[in-house]
Amino acid sequence: MAAPQLDILMYHSISDAPGPTSISPQVFAAQMQALAVSGVPVVSPDAMAQPPADRAVVITFDDGFADFDTTAWPILRDHGFRPIVYLPSDLMGQSENWAGCNTPARPLMNWDRIESLATEGVCFGAHSLSHPDLTTLPADRLETEVAQSGQDISARLGQPIHHFAPPYGASSPAVRRCIAQHYTTSVGTRLGVAKAGSDLHDLPRLEMFYFTDIARWRAHLAGRGRGYLALRQTLRQLRSIVRTGKETPAPPRQ
Template identity: 70%
Template sequence: MPAWQADILMYHSISDAPGPTSIAPEVFKAQMQALAASGLPVVTPDALANPPAPRVVIISFDDGFEDFADTAWPILRDHNFTPIVYLPSGRMGRSDSWAGGHVPPRPLMGWDKVAALAEEGVCFGAHSISHPDLTTLDPEALEDEITGPGQDITARLDQPIRHFAPPYGASNPDIRARVARNYDTSVGTRLGVAKAGDDMHDLPRLEMFYFTDIARWKAHLAGRGGPYLAARKLMRNVRAAIRGKPW
């Protein structure tokens, strides 16, 4: 396979809410303007089977927050960027009131809005049914949480769902094997740039909260972000070791 790399950007909410899973709308707009100016091709995970360039960018969103439709999508659409949004299918129309969710909870899109976005070209992936830590589930519940969302979303949108993201990035070899039987790719929360030869069901992403400094983001896009990314990865690995979990 030819060498390639993919910067898979990870977003959650585009809002002024506090915390690392929210990016202010003006910051997001500036990040997308810088990406457009870079000239790097923006693709969906479908393109990883045959990338159109040696370096590509994928814009991903977890959870399907309502502000994706109201705030993020108009900005993306202006740049002709097609993102992928990973949906917890049993939570749509509700909120992120799961373990570790935001306080106060933030609303998720309803299915009518999801269907309208699909008609406009937004790509959707699966993010479990109920947003649990998959590593804590018994085999039957785990199988349901992996296979169920793809079936749910396909039934709603009448399109195949080929991509998955485990909640919290929580995964292990058994989970990845089960995901691989149902989806073409899976992304987590492991920090890094995806490259040819990586496990397609354990792809790293770039947490965009680390790139709210637009000068730093432009440096990364220009290929000068290696030292900063290495420092961030080291800090995350130290925190993970303290927690005793790799996510």
């Protein structure tokens, strides 16, 4: 029997905007339909803190784009899937304005919609205050960006915030130590699946832009996707070496 695993799906915008952080509504709907048909259970984000008893999926969104509310949530709700959305809390109600954002900028949800979605079953996590690269910050600002974001969301929603995602997936031992002081889990952008023993403050995710081919996504859900995932991990590793001249830590064996 294969070892239990948790597939943490990573999304940003569900729209026809250009770039890898946008997935078209049609593709997203097909991905969710394939997930529903597969029988792999979609579990609460709180399951990230516990090793899965069997295979399961958590659905995550970074940045809190307005199209989560208008496009993604109706599809998820129809399937009974409960996702988590990580919010850069100082920017809600504005448009993306961080390094590497799209042009034209995509709008973010406002607090009225976030509060309403929370009552409908959407979970929310922290994604810093202003979406900086946390690894570049002095210790005092790092603490503020990490801790205050969750505190502000908690005050708005009247519930504790247990989960965090560093912007860009940028992390370091110092960043992870800071996050661990305030949150139960943290997810990054390292490509892979979480298993028993995974670092709860450096959990890997599956970037769903890599699974826009629905046949390939179905194969992954059926347990036949190890070769493709290993190839993607290797290509990421090579790109990192070319870009930085340094080898990033290898992903765990799947």
